[in-house]
Amino acid sequence: MNFIKQFIALATVSLAFNAAHAADEAPDALVKRISSDVLNTAKNDKAIQAGDTKKVIDLVETKILPYVDFQRMTSLAAGRFWRDASPDQQKALTEQFRQLLVFTYSGALSQVKDQTVEFKPLRADPTDTDVEVRSQVNQSGGEPIPLNYRVAKGPQGWKIYDINVLGAWLVETYKGTFASEISKGGIDGLIKALTEKNKKLAAKPLNTAAPKK
Amino acid sequence: MSRTVKQFRHAALALGVTALLAGCAGPNPRDPYEGYNRAMFNFNDKVDEYALKPVATGYKNITPSFVQTGVGNFFGNLGDAWTAVNQFLQGKAEDGMTDVTRFALNSTLGILGLFDIASEAGLPKHKEDFGQTLGTWGVNSGPYLVLPLLGPSTVRDTVALPVDITGDIWRYKDPTWIRNTGTVLRVVDTRARLLDASSLLEDAALDRYEFLRDGYLQRRESQIHPDADYAPRKVEKDDTAETSAPVSSEPAAKELNSGTPAAKPDSQ
Numbered sequence: 497m498n499f500i501k502q503f504i505a506l507a508t509v510s511l512a513f514n515a516a517h518a519a520d521e522a523p524d525a526l527v528k529r530i531s532s533d534v535l536n537t538a539k540n541d542k543a544i545q546a547g548d549t550k551k552v553i554d555l556v557e558t559k560i561l562p563y564v565d566f567q568r569m570t571s572l573a574a575g576r577f578w579r580d581a582s583p584d585q586q587k588a589l590t591e592q593f594r595q596l597l598v599f600t601y602s603g604a605l606s607q608v609k610d611q612t613v614e615f616k617p618l619r620a621d622p623t624d625t626d627v628e629v630r631s632q633v634n635q636s637g638g639e640p641i642p643l644n645y646r647v648a649k650g651p652q653g654w655k656i657y658d659i660n661v662l663g664a665w666l667v668e669t670y671k672g673t674f675a676s677e678i679s680k681g682g683i684d685g686l687i688k689a690l691t692e693k694n695k696k697l698a699a700k701p702l703n704t705a706a707p708k709k
Numbered sequence: 710m711s712r713t714v715k716q717f718r719h720a721a722l723a724l725g726v727t728a729l730l731a732g733c734a735g736p737n738p739r740d741p742y743e744g745y746n747r748a749m750f751n752f753n754d755k756v757d758e759y760a761l762k763p764v765a766t767g768y769k770n771i772t773p774s775f776v777q778t779g780v781g782n783f784f785g786n787l788g789d790a791w792t793a794v795n796q797f798l799q800g801k802a803e804d805g806m807t808d809v810t811r812f813a814l815n816s817t818l819g820i821l822g823l824f825d826i827a828s829e830a831g832l833p834k835h836k837e838d839f840g841q842t843l844g845t846w847g848v849n850s851g852p853y854l855v856l857p858l859l860g861p862s863t864v865r866d867t868v869a870l871p872v873d874i875t876g877d878i879w880r881y882k883d884p885t886w887i888r889n890t891g892t893v894l895r896v897v898d899t900r901a902r903l904l905d906a907s908s909l910l911e912d913a914a915l916d917r918y919e920f921l922r923d924g925y926l927q928r929r930e931s932q933i934h935p936d937a938d939y940a941p942r943k944v945e946k947d948d949t950a951e952t953s954a955p956v957s958s959e960p961a962a963k964e965l966n967s968g969t970p971a972a973k974p975d976s977q
Contacts, residue, residue, distance in 0.1 A: 600913040607905045636778070636825075638785075638902070639834040642931075663931030664924040672737065672923040673915050689915050697912055 523647040523654045524618040526563065527629045531613055534559050538608045545606075552602040560601070565648070565655040566594045572658070573670040574678075581683045589683065592690035593670075599697040611635045613643070625649040739926060740853045749855040750918050756858065757900075762907075765900035779823045780898045784879070784891075785834065786815045786822025791876040795837035799845040807832050837932075839873045840866035844933035853922055861925040 521529070534555060538544050543551045570590040571578040581589065611633050620627040626648045632640040644660035658667045677686040740746060769777070789812045796805030811827040811834065819826045828834055843865055844850065851864030862870070874880065879895070882888040914920030 596913070600909060603909050603912050607909075636828070638781070639836050660931075662924075663928035665927060668927060669920060669923045673919050676919060677915060693915055 521654070522618070523620075523627050523649070524615060524629045526654050527631070527645050527647065527656065528615050530560060530563055531631070534605070535608060535611075535613060538605050547606055549602070552606050553598060556598050556602050556605065561594075561598070563655055565650065565657045566590050566597075568648070568655075568657040569593070569597075569667060572667045573674050574683075575671055575675065577674070577678050577683060585683045585687065588687050589690070592687055592694060595694045596690055596697070597666075599694065614640075737922075740922060742852055742854065746853060746855040746922075747918055749857060750921075753855065753858060753860055761896070761900050762904075765897050765904060768897050769901040769904060777898065777901065780894060781902065782815070782819070782825045783822045784895045784898070785825065786812060786819070787878045788836070789815070789834070790878055791873070792835050792837045794876060795839060795842045796835070798839075798842045799837065804835055808835055838866075839869040839876070840929075841933050843869050844929070850926070850929060853926060861921060863926070863929065866929070 537555055537559070538552070541551065541555075544555065567586075567590050570586070570593045573593065574581065574589065578586065613631050613633055616630040616632070618627065618629060626646070629645045629647055631643050631645075633643050634640050641662055642660065645656050646658040646660075646665075647654050647656050658665055660666070674686060677689050681688065737743065789808050793805050793808035793812060796802075796808055811832050814827045814830070814832070815822045815825055818824075825834070840863070848865050850866070854862050854864055854867055856862045856867060856870075859870075879888065879891060882891065910917060910921065
């Protein structure tokens with residue numbers, strides 16, 4: 497029993513240490529750590545490679561989500577409409593947008609095969625609290641895919657609030673869709689559209705274009 | 710051969726006129742021809758659904774992967790030559806030299822481009838077309854335009870298209886039947902490479918037309934000005950300061966935070 501108590505105490509301390517460590521970790525080091533951790537897991541896990549939806553989503557939720565500021569992401573994508581939304585609507589919108597992004601990201605992750613990620617030097621002052629971390633995904637038989645992150649320092653340390661794939665920012669890309677859904681059916685209309693989309697995605701397996709071999 | 714160019718010119722012209730006629734003021738200032746564009750998008754989508762996608766899926770499942778790599782490399786290598794020309798036109802001599810070296814290396818040691826040994830040797834692949842060159846010269850992209858079969862484009866890139874077609878080495882290949890077979894193979898192979906991406910797009914987008922448009926326009930802009938994305942960010946920053954800062958001090962927002970896994974580090 498004593499051993500278990502000690503073990504728990506030790507585990508708690510080491511977790512706390514990790515959390516504290518994450519707070520002073522440089523933003524590019526943080527993104528690099530998460531990215532290599534997730535990619536290595538995705539590449540080496542047979543279940544994920546075979547398209548196990550639940551496992552991929554688990555991986556995203558445990559390894560990535562703690563470092564993403566979904567509220568900020570959603571408020572930016574909603575733009576000027578965010579202030580008109582009630583706190584309940586904001587909450588529902590953030591939750592549905594989060595789910596959609598988790599599904600999409602999990603789908604992308606289950607397609608990872610032989611790609612490698614290369615990080616570029618961070619161009620920022622040590623005092624900056626809002627930086628862009630740049631990387632590129634190298635793949636055989638094609639030009640490298642740019643993959644950049646906007647990371648901001650908040651009370652809980654650095655968090656990602658926007659991602660750029662192939663030159664397009666996620667928030668900016670959703671902004672148009674959000675605006676047109678809101679103009680059609682208000683904030684509730686947008687929440688409803690996102691909820692329906694998520695239901696559909698939850699019902700269908702990831703990795704529909706699963707590679708043979 | 711020049712007939713194809715003429716046909717394309719006519720098509721582009723006819724398209725421009727159609728676009729102007731169909732032009733109705735959409736809500737997005739960069740997409741005034743949304744009515745026409747959506748119709749063309751749906752048409753392309755049907756062609757893809759019933760013809761191109763099934764063939765590409767079959768190709769991907771049946772052909773051995775080294776053949777697919779070889780096909781992609783072969784046409785990619787021909788493309789590198791035109792990329793090099795555009796690099797020089799844009800004044801990027803260093804990148805242009807890289808692409809010339811790539812083309813020389815892959816065409817010879819890489820056996821007509823079947824093997825991309827240049828990438829392995831540390832010469833990264835680029836892709837530049839004449840639309841990007843015009844953009845670098847300061848030509849504005851103009852409105853968004855969906856082309857028949859070719860998909861997302863802009864008015865500027867459509868004007869540049871005949872030049873890109875002229876700069877494509879494969880179109881000078883004789884005899885005709887080899888050229889045509891090759892062209893079909895090239896299209897199918899390209900589509901096969903995009904199968905994963907298009908299934909992702911389907912998942913991510915509420916409205917695929919809008920999603921693709923807004924993503925495409927940003928991507929083109931970033932290809933032309935790779936370092937310019939700091940400018941719009943400042944505006945967004947102000948936006949954030951106005952919107953999320955006061956909100957996050959409200960108790961409701963705190964509740965929201967604790968309800969989402971984003972707050973997990975707290976509990977660790």
